[in-house]
Each structure stands twice: as structure tokens, then as C-alpha cells.
Amino acid sequence: AQRVTQPEKLLSVFKGAPVELKCNYSYSGSPELFWYVQYSRQRLQLLLRHISRESIKGFTADLNKGETSFHLKKPFAQEEDSAMYYCALMAEFGAQKLVFGQGTRLTINP
Amino acid sequence: GAVVSQHPSWVICKSGTSVKIECRSLDFQATTMFWYRQFPKQSLMLMATSNEGSKATYEQGVEKDKFLINHASLTLSTLTVTSAHPEDSSFYICSALGSSYNEQFFGPGTRLTVL
Numbered sequence: 001a002q003r004v005t006q007p008e009k010l011l012s013v014f015k016g017a018p019v020e021l022k023c024n025y026s027y028s029g030s031p032e033l034f035w036y037v038q039y040s041r042q043r044l045q046l047l048l049r050h051i052s053r054e055s056i057k058g059f060t061a062d063l064n065k066g067e068t069s070f071h072l073k074k075p076f077a078q079e080e081d082s083a084m085y086y087c088a089l090m091a092e093f094g095a096q097k098l099v100f101g102q103g104t105r106l107t108i109n110p
Numbered sequence: 111g112a113v114v115s116q117h118p119s120w121v122i123c124k125s126g127t128s129v130k131i132e133c134r135s136l137d138f139q140a141t142t143m144f145w146y147r148q149f150p151k152q153s154l155m156l157m158a159t160s161n162e163g164s165k166a167t168y169e170q171g172v173e174k175d176k177f178l179i180n181h182a183s184l185t186l187s188t189l190t191v192t193s194a195h196p197e198d199s200s201f202y203i204c205s206a207l208g209s210s211y212n213e214q215f216f217g218p219g220t221r222l223t224v225l
Contacts, residue, residue, distance in 0.1 A: 044203070044216040086153065096142060096207055098214065100153045
């Protein structure tokens with residue numbers, strides 16, 4: 001079965017510090033992985049996807065198939081990064097179904 | 111980006127009544143829409159996948175007779191919670207996938223409270 005695990009429900013760092021949100025997955029095939037973000041009082045939106053290999057708002061994420069991980073990183077956190085972050089896995093190509101992790105609430109302290 | 115709306119944003123109903131939630135893609139045609147359920151402080155759980163003009167595909171454990179999904183047009187999908195009970199109280203979120211996009215766009219969600 002497909003599963004996404006985000007071990008940290010809450011993560012708090014100071015502004016300017018590096019941040020890493022962990023995501024591990026369980027999937028037998030070749031996954032497509034995503035990070036979604038939900039800012040306060042806003043809807044869920046795509047932050048980045050592993051196939052794009054791009055940096056969005058300073059965030060990057062590398063798919064590590066050996067460790068089945070897709071951790072989200074940013075070298076210098078900013079206060080506006082405070083939000084709920086969800087890691088998601090696309091379980092079946094073509095069907096476009098997403099399996100979400102439990103989410104991590106990131107708080108950036110001034 | 112593409113915009114998805116949901117109506118209503120919140121609804122309170124009595125136990126035993128039915129509630130309809132609408133999901134609309136405002137500026138694109140959505141070949142596929144998804145319905146999720148989110149309990150407090152928990153993740154989104156996919157309930158069903160809805161393709162325009164065909165029957166919805168429900169995830170394991172989701173009662174199709176209780177959660178009726180209709181995707182009659184390329185811009186509208188509806189979720190009807192039939193004979194609602196307090197345990198159906200939750201946050202329901204839809205997303206839409208357009209033919210020209212390779213991304214799900216999410217609605218703002220609908221909070222359902224069943225008394």
C-alpha cells in the first residue's frame with residue numbers, strides 16, 4: 001500500500017535558520033512526489049514537485065529512492081514560510097490520485 | 111493559476127438530512143475532480159475520483175450510496191452527503207485537474223457540521 005509519513009507534526013525554527021521538513025514514503029513502483037503548502041486561511045497549493053527539479057520560494061526537495069525520502073529544505077527560513085506543509089505521493093500514473101502525509105506545521109520565530 | 115471554488119463554505123444541518131456541496135472550476139475545464147475529507151488536525155483522505163460524464167470511482171471504505179458524486183459538466187462536480195449523521199461532520203475539499211494542466215488545483219473546502 002502507498003503511504004506517506006511526515007514524522008514531525010510541529011516544527012519551529014528561528015528566522016534565518018535552515019529548515020528541513022521530513023517526508024518518507026512507501027511505494028513499490030516509481031513515485032511522483034509533491035510538496036503542498038497551506039498558508040493561514042488559504043487553500044492548499046502546490047509548492048513543488050520532484051520531477052520539476054526546481055526551487056520555489058527558496059525551497060528544494062530531492063527524491064532519494066534508496067532512503068525512500070523526499071525531504072523539503074530551505075537554507076534560510078523566513079517568517080512568511082510559516083504554514084502547514086503536506087508531502088504527497090502520486091500513487092498511479094494516469095489516475096492522478098494523491099496520497100497525503102499527515103502534515104507538518106512549520107512556525108518561523110522572529 | 112487556475113481557480114476552484116466550493117459552495118457552500120460551511121453548512122450546518124440536522125441529522126438525517128442531505129447536503130449538497132458544489133465544486134466548480136472557474137476558468138478552466140476539469141476533466142477530473144477529486145473529493146477529499148479532512149478531520150481536525152489530520153491529513154486529507156481521498157474519497158473519490160470523479161470524471162466528467164462517467165461514474166465516480168470511490169476509495170476503499172467510502173460508501174458510494176452515502177456520498178453521491180455527480181460530475182455532469184467539465185466545470186462542476188457535486189458531492190451529496192445523504193442522510194447525514196454527526197460522524198459525517200468534517201471538512202470536505204475538492205480539487206480539479208484540467209486537461210491542459212498536470213496539477214490538481216484545490217478548492218477552499220466546505221465545513222459540514224451535522225447536529
